[in-house]
Amino acid sequence: MIDDEPKLPVIHRREERPEKSLFRVEALDLEFSNGERRTYERLMSRGVGAVIIVAMPDADTVLLVREYACGVHRYEVGLPKGRLEPGESHVEGANRELQEEVGYASRDLEVLGQLTLAPGYMTHATQVVLARDLYPSRLPGDEPEELEVIPWPIANLAELIQREDCTEGRSIAALYMARDLKDKT
């Protein structure tokens, strides 16, 4: 159901970047209610928010994308997602990302809840948006290559998460949230 892995990008150079980075670190000097003192570091999220989208062309199918993931240097299968632009609501951002990454727009968008990445040391939060009533619509994105779109039966998440290229906690959690909702209705 999913083709062989696409050809990986070539890494021409790698270097450490202590400054001018996408990432900003803050240290907090904390005192717990029992009087214990600790200094914890946390990674500050840039931007105004993020969304991850469970797009369903019909009641049984979800649209996955396969995208090069620089952190693990492999192509990963997961849900489309992205950062909000200033002034966008979560459903507006989700509908834009859906058109950029998947080639569909939605007439029925609903926020299912919020997911954090690693709340112990990251401020980052992502809203999970369920998108139904889809129709073809494409917006140009900033991706270096077009993403492969993979329709997947939402009843079959067990097989999906056994794949070694479907590992993102957020994607897996959002898929189960949507499936739970479907089972209830």
Next chain:
Amino acid sequence: MIDDEPKLPVIHRREERPEKSLFRVEALDLEFSNGERRTYERLMSRGVGAVIIVAMPDADTVLLVREYACGVHRYEVGLPKGRLEPGESHVEGANRELQEEVGYASRDLEVLGQLTLAPGYMTHATQVVLARDLYPSRLPGDEPEELEVIPWPIANLAELIQREDCTEGRSIAALYMARDLKDKT
């Protein structure tokens, strides 16, 4: 089933830390198979690996912990987890963390799979370890305060993820992975 939120730690001071941080950033100069060039940044994981533990005292119950989460400055409910120490296997690390954070050890530990945080820009990966056949055993940890342990019925994940203090994608994904496994057997 879960008490009111504990008293938050006081933040005495916060400062930016461009250097000497827990976090290290690497820039990759990439060429995609279509010839497109991009420079991507990624956050390099420190240490030798990490585990997240689904500890089940019986076939229907999972043990959650409530811990202060500095990234979001609130107490979060989720699964116990931690970094491996040098030389530890995943199941050894899981059994140590379980004794430090929850006060139980396990005679039956099994790796269910791997979860990444944000594979697009983080190298971090966590092994999901299912722990059964538990018995009381406590090891001293480095936590500033004892963690509250919360038994939760694994059949009732829908109610859990509706809570505003249970948001970590990894914890939610690992809980569903364990529940799927249980439903199959």
